[in-house]
Amino acid sequence: MSVRRLAPKEKQPESFAFSAENLAWAKKQIAQYPAGRQASAAIAILWRAQEQQGGWIPEAAIRAVADLLDMPYIRMLEIATFYTMFQLQPVGKKAHIQVCGTTPCRLRGAEGILDVCKSRIHHEPFHLSKDGDFSWEEVECLGACVNAPMVLIWKDTYEDLTKENFGKVLDGFASGNPPKPGPQIDRQFSAPVGGPTTLNTAAAKGEGGRRASAQPALTDADAKKPTDSASRRESPTAKPPADDATRKGKT
Amino acid sequence: MTKLIVDGKEIDVPAEYTLLQACEAAGAEIPRFCYHERLSIAGNCRMCLVEIKGGPKPVASCAWGVRDCRPGPNGEPPQISTRSPMVKKAREGVMEFLLINHPLDCPICDQGGECDLQDQAMGYGVDTSRFAENKRAVEDKYLGALVKTVMTRCIQCTRCVRFSAEVCGAPEMGAIGRGEDMEITTYLESALTSELQGNLVDICPVGALTSKPYAFAARPWELGKTQSIDVMDAVGSAIRVDTRGREVMRILPRVNEAVNEEWISDKTRHIVDGLRTQRLDRPYIREDGVLREASWPEAFAAIAAKVPQAESKRIGAIAGDLAAVEEMFALKELLSKLGSSNVAVQGGDAFDPAAGRASYIFNSTIAGIEQADALLIVGSNPRKEAAILNARIRKRWRTGQLKIGVIGESADLTYDHDYLGAGPESLADLAAGKNRFLGVLKGASNPIVLVGAGATSRRDGRAILAAAAKLAADVGALKEGWNGFAVLHDAASRVGALDLGFAPGKLGMNVAQMTEPGALDVLFSLGADEIEVPAGTFVVYIGTHGDAGAHRADVILPGAAYTEKTGIYVNTEGRVQMADRAGFPPGEAREDWAIIRALSDVLGKTLGYDSLAALRQAMFKVVPHLMRIDQIEAGDSRAVKNLAGKGGNIDKSPFKAAIDDYYLTNPIARASAVMAECSRLASGRMLTAAE
Numbered sequence: 001m002s003v004r005r006l007a008p009k010e011k012q013p014e015s016f017a018f019s020a021e022n023l024a025w026a027k028k029q030i031a032q033y034p035a036g037r038q039a040s041a042a043i044a045i046l047w048r049a050q051e052q053q054g055g056w057i058p059e060a061a062i063r064a065v066a067d068l069l070d071m072p073y074i075r076m077l078e079i080a081t082f083y084t085m086f087q088l089q090p091v092g093k094k095a096h097i098q099v100c101g102t103t104p105c106r107l108r109g110a111e112g113i114l115d116v117c118k119s120r121i122h123h124e125p126f127h128l129s130k131d132g133d134f135s136w137e138e139v140e141c142l143g144a145c146v147n148a149p150m151v152l153i154w155k156d157t158y159e160d161l162t163k164e165n166f167g168k169v170l171d172g173f174a175s176g177n178p179p180k181p182g183p184q185i186d187r188q189f190s191a192p193v194g195g196p197t198t199l200n201t202a203a204a205k206g207e208g209g210r211r212a213s214a215q216p217a218l219t220d221a222d223a224k225k226p227t228d229s230a231s232r233r234e235s236p237t238a239k240p241p242a243d244d245a246t247r248k249g250k251t
Numbered sequence: 252m253t254k255l256i257v258d259g260k261e262i263d264v265p266a267e268y269t270l271l272q273a274c275e276a277a278g279a280e281i282p283r284f285c286y287h288e289r290l291s292i293a294g295n296c297r298m299c300l301v302e303i304k305g306g307p308k309p310v311a312s313c314a315w316g317v318r319d320c321r322p323g324p325n326g327e328p329p330q331i332s333t334r335s336p337m338v339k340k341a342r343e344g345v346m347e348f349l350l351i352n353h354p355l356d357c358p359i360c361d362q363g364g365e366c367d368l369q370d371q372a373m374g375y376g377v378d379t380s381r382f383a384e385n386k387r388a389v390e391d392k393y394l395g396a397l398v399k400t401v402m403t404r405c406i407q408c409t410r411c412v413r414f415s416a417e418v419c420g421a422p423e424m425g426a427i428g429r430g431e432d433m434e435i436t437t438y439l440e441s442a443l444t445s446e447l448q449g450n451l452v453d454i455c456p457v458g459a460l461t462s463k464p465y466a467f468a469a470r471p472w473e474l475g476k477t478q479s480i481d482v483m484d485a486v487g488s489a490i491r492v493d494t495r496g497r498e499v500m501r502i503l504p505r506v507n508e509a510v511n512e513e514w515i516s517d518k519t520r521h522i523v524d525g526l527r528t529q530r531l532d533r534p535y536i537r538e539d540g541v542l543r544e545a546s547w548p549e550a551f552a553a554i555a556a557k558v559p560q561a562e563s564k565r566i567g568a569i570a571g572d573l574a575a576v577e578e579m580f581a582l583k584e585l586l587s588k589l590g591s592s593n594v595a596v597q598g599g600d601a602f603d604p605a606a607g608r609a610s611y612i613f614n615s616t617i618a619g620i621e622q623a624d625a626l627l628i629v630g631s632n633p634r635k636e637a638a639i640l641n642a643r644i645r646k647r648w649r650t651g652q653l654k655i656g657v658i659g660e661s662a663d664l665t666y667d668h669d670y671l672g673a674g675p676e677s678l679a680d681l682a683a684g685k686n687r688f689l690g691v692l693k694g695a696s697n698p699i700v701l702v703g704a705g706a707t708s709r710r711d712g713r714a715i716l717a718a719a720a721k722l723a724a725d726v727g728a729l730k731e732g733w734n735g736f737a738v739l740h741d742a743a744s745r746v747g748a749l750d751l752g753f754a755p756g757k758l759g760m761n762v763a764q765m766t767e768p769g770a771l772d773v774l775f776s777l778g779a780d781e782i783e784v785p786a787g788t789f790v791v792y793i794g795t796h797g798d799a800g801a802h803r804a805d806v807i808l809p810g811a812a813y814t815e816k817t818g819i820y821v822n823t824e825g826r827v828q829m830a831d832r833a834g835f836p837p838g839e840a841r842e843d844w845a846i847i848r849a850l851s852d853v854l855g856k857t858l859g860y861d862s863l864a865a866l867r868q869a870m871f872k873v874v875p876h877l878m879r880i881d882q883i884e885a886g887d888s889r890a891v892k893n894l895a896g897k898g899g900n901i902d903k904s905p906f907k908a909a910i911d912d913y914y915l916t917n918p919i920a921r922a923s924a925v926m927a928e929c930s931r932l933a934s935g936r937m938l939t940a941a942e
Binding site for chain 1: 427439
């Protein structure tokens with residue numbers, strides 16, 4: 001993370017006003033809290049302002065939300081600069097790509113996704129592409145590690161990415177036909193790639209009758225046979241401590 | 252009360268104490284950065300760690316309640332250790348983290364010598380750093396004309412954020428960003444607007460916020476320190492005047508719980524450069540319409556030539572806002588020897604000392620505001636007339652137990668209030684029960700009716716004062732043990748003058764009458780700069796600065812400013828306080844009482860005292876309570892009841908603010924470039940020159 005500042009003056013719109021629909025929504029949010037506690041709605045309303053503005057928060061919006069909530073401007077600025085989900089610089093018109101760069105995604109090739117971003121959008125994060133349609137940033141874990149690597153675009157995640165299919169995702173956004181969110185390979189949600197890997201024997205599927213299916217395997221390596229008794233325990237023999245007196249060669 | 256064992260010593264403290272308070276009660280010293288007695292608890296610096304026996308790790312004592320401590324296994328009191336090896340190690344660890352990003356620029360830092368971090372690093376710092384990486388650097392912020400920032404030094408204790416939000420009531424400072432990138436700033440680096448912003452410098456434990464006018468001016472250990480009293484307003488804040496040689500370098504607050512707690516207003520703190528500039532350092536005489544430098548004998552001769560010709564009833568004296576009691580006493584004696592009772596203090600026309608002390612002082616006392624549960628402000632903007640007192644009102648309001656109504660100019664007072672109207676009519680309506688705020692006042696157990704200078708400086712001030720006193724009596728503000736009739740003066744000299752009887756009485760003329768064309772032949776002006784003297788009057792100006800009064804003067808006798816003389820001042824609550832001399836007046840200027848004594852000799856009406864002590868002896872004989880320094884001679888509430896019966900005609904025009912520009916209310920402030928800059932900022936005109 002680096003110091004986050006408001007966008008320079010020339011990028012700032014003159015003013016910000018909520019649309020009638022958003023304003024009604026904001027008022028409803030405020031009404032959820034007791035009188036005098038309207039500031040509790042700050043994050044929700046600021047987020048709405050970001051959506052209305054196309055993914056970022058201009059300075060005028062900070063003031064507008066602060067005025068709406070009767071808060072000092074500095075308090076709203078604190079919120080906007082604290083949470084990295086609030087973008088302070090304009091983002092791509094068609095897509096702002098948040099690439100997960102945390103360990104599981106890294107191990108599964110997030111580096112390549114970042115390379116694609118750098119080459120196709122801008123070599124630095126938070127910068128618009130030449131046409132102004134795209135921007136990207138690296139974010140911390142977005143909680144889809146099973147489908148690593150992944151990106152978040154607007155509200156949807158695109159998972160199981162490779163350089164190639166991520167390129168297609170970008171193409172989709174560029175042409176205005178975003179692909180279906182979720183895994184970009186043949187996979188159902190976070191189920192195993194290429195179909196189920198467990199519980200796929202005839203017995204597990206319940207094809208051998210009731211008795212056969214009543215004995216699930218307890219460990220992967222040493223599954224119980226259908227004939228084993230349920231009380232059989234796999235208790236591995238205790239290993240001796242690493243350097244104790246029973247070791248051979250020691251007196 | 253809860254029993255605790257701190258460092259082996261058993262103490263008994265209230266259960267609502269924090270551990271830090273308990274440890275201090277037990278005599279243990281706890282280092283801290285973010286904790287401040289008068290601010291909310293943040294608990295983010297972690298310097299105040301202590302060990303609780305049985306606990307797995309040290310706890311931040313500032314944020315840990317005594318009632319949260321568990322007793323020992325056999326029910327013995329919780330044991331706290333503030334000096335154990337674990338505590339020492341923990342604090343050393345905290346200190347090391349704090350110093351990771353703190354620059355080692357103490358030699359060029361203005362906080363050097365009075366820096367909490369510096370002091371505590373001596374106790375808990377390690378001699379070397381294990382941090383090899385680059386240090387964090389933070390851009391400096393612009394916060395206005397008074398507070399200079401070096402934000403790399405900031406340790407993010409957030410005291411300034413809490414101070415501006417809680418005490419100032421102007422939530423302008425904030426912490427943007429997060430973690431290592433957290434920065435303290437105002438919204439888009441706009442200038443601070445509070446009248447108490449100078450205190451941010453005191454409250455900052457490091458050198459991140461320092462005084463801009465005082466930048467690189469002096470080191471604390473080379474300054475002479477004089478405890479004194481402020482005269483910029485009628486609050487009489489306790490101050491410490493720091494001098495190098497004879498030059499006043501800066502003014503800092505002293506703790507006085509009864510008056511200013513530990514804050515002072517910006518005007519109090521930053522008029523320092525006004526004490527150096529525009530000074531009258533030699534006598535002047537007006538010849539052919541032009542002032543020329545003169546010697547003392549020449550100046551006295553010019554006066555001696557004029558005064559005996561004047562009819563005694565056509566001689567008068569007006570005291571200004573900054574006059575001490577001694578010189579007013581001497582001047583009054585001189586005038587009475589000349590056969591005149593035309594003595595008055597600026598802005599004091601509405602008050603009659605003969606009516607009793609309670610009719611012109613802040614009877615409830617400033618500390619008493621914290622017992623009040625209803626407050627009616629009439630014709631006053633306490634934020635400008637007495638910023639420190641306003642902070643006290645806000646402090647009480649924040650507890651939720653004070654309801655406030657305002658009659659007068661609508662203004663942002665930093666607290667919520669019912670706005671009841673603009674003029675005397677609203678006061679009459681309220682008294683007649685046409686406003687539900689009357690119910691609030693009546694229902695309150697300790698109501699205060701505060702009358703400000705906006706009401707009393709009017710020509711009908713006497714009648715308004717009487718109407719306010721009547722209201723106070725009607726709502727039950729005058730009772731056993733509580734007098735809620737509170738006059739808020741805006742000048743330091745006024746209560747002292749009224750105590751002395753420096754007022755016209757029945758025979759004399761008041762300020763308004765004296766300044767009418769053709770009323771006087773000779774006027775002695777004791778630093779009265781806010782009056783308009785008509786042509787034809789021979790004006791003898793005894794003052795310190797080349798301000799309006801000096802421009803109008805025919806003879807100027809250079810006097811001493813409040814830092815250059817010892818003088819007694821009486822604040823708005825009637826508290827007698829002594830200001831002490833921190834330096835000597837410039838050039839040929841002399842202490843005011845000595846000037847008046849010498850003048851009396853020249854005029855052949857010699858006053859009977861040759862030293863300040865002798866003057867005081869004489870004065871104490873007449874007004875004994877001036878002897879009792881730091882005490883309040885309580886007023887008799889019957890005086891307020893008598894005042895209530897007086898009545899009078901009230902003009903219908905709305906109250907006007909007594910102070911247009913907070914930063915430019917007296918000659919010293921008007922001579923100060925810092926105050927001029929503050930005034931420019933406050934009036935919305937930003938400086939074009941970059942910081």
